Amino acid sequence: MKISLSWLKQYIDLDISAFELVDTLNNIGLMVDDWEEKENEVILDIETYANRPDTLGHLGVARELAVALGRPLKEQSWPLIELNEKTSDLINIKILDEDLCPRYCGIIVRGVQVGPSPDWLREKIKAIGLSPINNVVDVTNYVLFSTAQPIHAFDLDKLTGRKIIVRKAKKGESLISLEEDTLALSSDMLVIADEVKPVALAGVIGGQETSVSNETQDVFIESAYFDPVSIRKTSKKLGIKTEASYRFERGADESFPPQAALMAASILTQMGGKATKGILDIYSKPRKQKTIVLRNHRVAGLLGLEIQEEFIEETLSKLGFQIERTQKGVWQVKSPPFRVDVEREADLIEEIVRFYGYDKIPAKLPPFETLEPALSPKRKAFQKLRQILFHYGFDEVVNFSFVNQEKEAKLQSGRKPIEIRNPVSSKASILRTTLIGGLLENISWNLNRGAEGVHVFETGNVYFWQSDSCIEQCMLALATTGRVGTTHWQSRNEKTDFFRLKSACEAFMNYLRYDPYVFCEEDHTYFELGHSLSLHFKGEPVGFMGLVRRDILDSYSIEDEVWAAEFKLEMLLEKQAKKFQYRPVTRFPGISRDISFIASQEVTYQKIKAAVEKCSIPYLNQFYIYDRFSGPSIPKGKMSLSLRFVFCHPQRTLLAEEVDALQERIIKTLKAEFNFQLREGGKIDK
Amino acid sequence: MKELKKKIEKYKTQFNREITLIQDKKGLQELRNLFLSRKKGYVSLLFEDFKTLKPEERPEAGKIINELKEYVQTKLQALQEEFSTAKKVEKTYDLTLPGKDIYLGSPHPIVHFQQEIEQIFLTMGFTIEEGPEIETDYYNFEALNFPQHHPARDDWDTLYIKDDLLLRTHTSPVQIRVMEKKKPPIRIIIPGKVFRKETPDPTHLPMFFQVEGLVIDVGITFAHLKGTLEYFLKALFNENIKIRFRPSFFPFTEPSAEVDIECTVCDGKNEDCRVCGGSGWIEILGAGMVDPQVLKNVNIDPERYSGFAFGMGIDRTAMFAFQISDMRNFYENDLRFIRQVLRK
Numbered sequence A: 001m002k003i004s005l006s007w008l009k010q011y012i013d014l015d016i017s018a019f020e021l022v023d024t025l026n027n028i029g030l031m032v033d034d035w036e037e038k039e040n041e042v043i044l045d046i047e048t049y050a051n052r053p054d055t056l057g058h059l060g061v062a063r064e065l066a067v068a069l070g071r072p073l074k075e076q077s078w079p080l081i082e083l084n085e086k087t088s089d090l091i092n093i094k095i096l097d098e099d100l101c102p103r104y105c106g107i108i109v110r111g112v113q114v115g116p117s118p119d120w121l122r123e124k125i126k127a128i129g130l131s132p133i134n135n136v137v138d139v140t141n142y143v144l145f146s147t148a149q150p151i152h153a154f155d156l157d158k159l160t161g162r163k164i165i166v167r168k169a170k171k172g173e174s175l176i177s178l179e180e181d182t183l184a185l186s187s188d189m190l191v192i193a194d195e196v197k198p199v200a201l202a203g204v205i206g207g208q209e210t211s212v213s214n215e216t217q218d219v220f221i222e223s224a225y226f227d228p229v230s231i232r233k234t235s236k237k238l239g240i241k242t243e244a245s246y247r248f249e250r251g252a253d254e255s256f257p258p259q260a261a262l263m264a265a266s267i268l269t270q271m272g273g274k275a276t277k278g279i280l281d282i283y284s285k286p287r288k289q290k291t292i293v294l295r296n297h298r299v300a301g302l303l304g305l306e307i308q309e310e311f312i313e314e315t316l317s318k319l320g321f322q323i324e325r326t327q328k329g330v331w332q333v334k335s336p337p338f339r340v341d342v343e344r345e346a347d348l349i350e351e352i353v354r355f356y357g358y359d360k361i362p363a364k365l366p367p368f369e370t371l372e373p374a375l376s377p378k379r380k381a382f383q384k385l386r387q388i389l390f391h392y393g394f395d396e397v398v399n400f401s402f403v404n405q406e407k408e409a410k411l412q413s414g415r416k417p418i419e420i421r422n423p424v425s426s427k428a429s430i431l432r433t434t435l436i437g438g439l440l441e442n443i444s445w446n447l448n449r450g451a452e453g454v455h456v457f458e459t460g461n462v463y464f465w466q467s468d469s470c471i472e473q474c475m476l477a478l479a480t481t482g483r484v485g486t487t488h489w490q491s492r493n494e495k496t497d498f499f500r501l502k503s504a505c506e507a508f509m510n511y512l513r514y515d516p517y518v519f520c521e522e523d524h525t526y527f528e529l530g531h532s533l534s535l536h537f538k539g540e541p542v543g544f545m546g547l548v549r550r551d552i553l554d555s556y557s558i559e560d561e562v563w564a565a566e567f568k569l570e571m572l573l574e575k576q577a578k579k580f581q582y583r584p585v586t587r588f589p590g591i592s593r594d595i596s597f598i599a600s601q602e603v604t605y606q607k608i609k610a611a612v613e614k615c616s617i618p619y620l621n622q623f624y625i626y627d628r629f630s631g632p633s634i635p636k637g638k639m640s641l642s643l644r645f646v647f648c649h650p651q652r653t654l655l656a657e658e659v660d661a662l663q664e665r666i667i668k669t670l671k672a673e674f675n676f677q678l679r680e681g682g683k684i685d686k
Numbered sequence B: 001m002k003e004l005k006k007k008i009e010k011y012k013t014q015f016n017r018e019i020t021l022i023q024d025k026k027g028l029q030e031l032r033n034l035f036l037s038r039k040k041g042y043v044s045l046l047f048e049d050f051k052t053l054k055p056e057e058r059p060e061a062g063k064i065i066n067e068l069k070e071y072v073q074t075k076l077q078a079l080q081e082e083f084s085t086a087k088k089v090e091k092t093y094d095l096t097l098p099g100k101d102i103y104l105g106s107p108h109p110i111v112h113f114q115q116e117i118e119q120i121f122l123t124m125g126f127t128i129e130e131g132p133e134i135e136t137d138y139y140n141f142e143a144l145n146f147p148q149h150h151p152a153r154d155d156w157d158t159l160y161i162k163d164d165l166l167l168r169t170h171t172s173p174v175q176i177r178v179m180e181k182k183k184p185p186i187r188i189i190i191p192g193k194v195f196r197k198e199t200p201d202p203t204h205l206p207m208f209f210q211v212e213g214l215v216i217d218v219g220i221t222f223a224h225l226k227g228t229l230e231y232f233l234k235a236l237f238n239e240n241i242k243i244r245f246r247p248s249f250f251p252f253t254e255p256s257a258e259v260d261i262e263c264t265v266c267d268g269k270n271e272d273c274r275v276c277g278g279s280g281w282i283e284i285l286g287a288g289m290v291d292p293q294v295l296k297n298v299n300i301d302p303e304r305y306s307g308f309a310f311g312m313g314i315d316r317t318a319m320f321a322f323q324i325s326d327m328r329n330f331y332e333n334d335l336r337f338i339r340q341v342l343r344k
């Protein structure tokens, strides 16, 4: 909110520099976002706070400054030029809903010459960035920006029946606003009506018909208190936010309406009008002031600092609080009516320390007494997982949780997306149901900027509906495409492939000691048919990996192949890792045997592995595939496989004849199971 | 005897031939074994022959066998010394060529910075808590002392899924969730994603990261809040950084504070500084003593316990720490940007 220094000076003597002024305000919590120094004037832009409606006018800011600087507020007087007519002779005010309007004041100024305001007023209005309109409107603005009390001026002659009725709107009623919009009113909205129809939307905006014009002779000034919640609901429902509604919804000062009406009438009479006698003030149930108990030991207990009782008493009373000491270190405090935010002891302590100075509070570390593990096992596993993926050359990315509905649909995650009711953009209207889309977006972005390859992973939530609950599931996704790293003088950087992706996945499963896990050939909507694997951990499916479907890649304009994977990270991290347990290392040398076969290309390694494991060959310590090829030297549809078997006895050296027998068993099994043919010279002792 | 002499001659010739072929210490050892091995070495075998000789032949035979043995030993010794003295290895490569670069992945700058923050609090005995990103109105607002229809809610532009279901606008709801199930002492931080209805520009995004902290115990004071945050900010930036606490107003804390650090870009000396706008200060944290109403909402007695809470935008702080002028950089995921975290 804009605050003018010269305007403040009407309330308080300020001979300090602009810099000191800004500093003082910041130190009591009125943050000056920006300020501008002009000739004989400083314009401050002060942050507004939802719970400090009292500072939404120059008077309120001056009040705070007066306490901070230890200066008095100047007395204001508002003399009237009065007629003999009583206000109540000319207008009748009735409140039909005292909950939403506990107080309504009015006064009439007759014979107002509507026209440009005097220079002093035009200057004030311009100083805070508004345009002067006419003297009546300028005066209402002047009162609002001075005191934070919104007031409204009606053309008295246009109020049918000279009646003001404060009531809820009736079904079907409407109002043409000052902005010339036709507002459809609903029955929960509070209106100001005359005898026949609404003439203003209470506390929000006035009506066009009864507004002050150049022909206006007599002005009825309204100064009231409206219920904050009602004002806010109406303003939200109609989408109208005004300076008045902004203040009423934050809570105005219920004691102030008569003074604001008097102030407006006084200025208008100075411009030639004459006021009716007496302010009409309908206020049947004055608000009771609440008493707050303030205890000195709580001040020290909350702040960690002793503050002298004199300081507490002086500060609070200067701020307008009534403070009475009931016993040593205990007070009964009543808030001034403009401080609707101060209701409890903690609120009072804030007031005290605001003026005492936050810089005077010492800085201490709280006593230590934690026995909890610094890092949960889940977080530890997560950090290790990231380290492994970095090691395997995957860069970490973070994407927005919002995605484009159309693009997301192409991925067919199978999860029902959650729509945002009020999205930032139509292209970000749903929450992501998979992380793959984001990674493809990243690949496309980076390839378009000259990257030779992109290898990325992301961890984070996907979101979806499951019957009628919103589910968030933490996932891990990886994607790899193009070349890896940069070319070295010894070798060209290699192209990524499925096994680069798989090795990273195997690595985190192995190094996190997730056991047992198994990959199965299984199709998934993200991937080309027959080009994907599912991963099962402790018997439960945790995710998929494979070659991303061509039509999906086309929608991200990616020409190269992309391999990707997505796992339910939460499920992985929550499961117990296999504990480390020592196994004796054999002292006896192993014997290894290499066997080469010709086999049909249909036979998968996983099947071979399962067959060998099923045999339970004694002393078979490990076995692995070390070569696989097909080509001109191999019959069509076949491949050459070379397997290495390592045998080891824990207590002694194995004899060659023993190993020969075991090897024979393996060969026999594989031949029977898969119709393998032993390759010529495929038997090499080592 | 004659045969013995012939044999010795043959061995000597063989030795002289083989020693010229030796390339390395391994070959040397092999040749030594061939001649001097105690069991099967040629010299040992000669002594076997020696045993079959007549007694009168033995002195001479012994002498010539020993001569061979010494000859072999001396020659091998000489060669051994030759191998031991440094020999210039022929250089076939250019040492100034670059080494082989193993491609390591890089952490994302925000996650990386978040972990730095976590580390500091972990050393202060804080634990890390998490919570859902889709929240109810109660946890996001109501329990934190934002009544329905209170204008304070306007400061948190909210993305809604349903009337009562929203994307959390801060990680504060996790404070409530933790206090509901755990009694003091509580000393936690809550990092995570938060969401606001903001149109993206260089300093605003609809999603960003935040870290909140909460300490509840008997006798926790504003002084502890200051001590904790000063320690944290000094650890995160530097030991000498200037820190300012000034009053502010938040619904869930009372008294409330905002914490500024000095602008290290201009030291407060540049009126047009694009980082601090010329004020010399950067708003970095919101904080305060937990509002008694919030404690009551989770059945913690505010007469017995007190506590403080604070919150910080990770992105905004990272922008200042790394001198990044556009927040959107973090979510474009340009690898040329991300990989700067990893290496120069």
Ligand SMILES: [Zn+2]
Residues within 6 Å of the ligand: B263, B264, B265, B266, B267, B268, B269, B270, B273, B274, B275, B276, B277, B278, B279, B280, B281
């Ligand atoms: Zn600066």
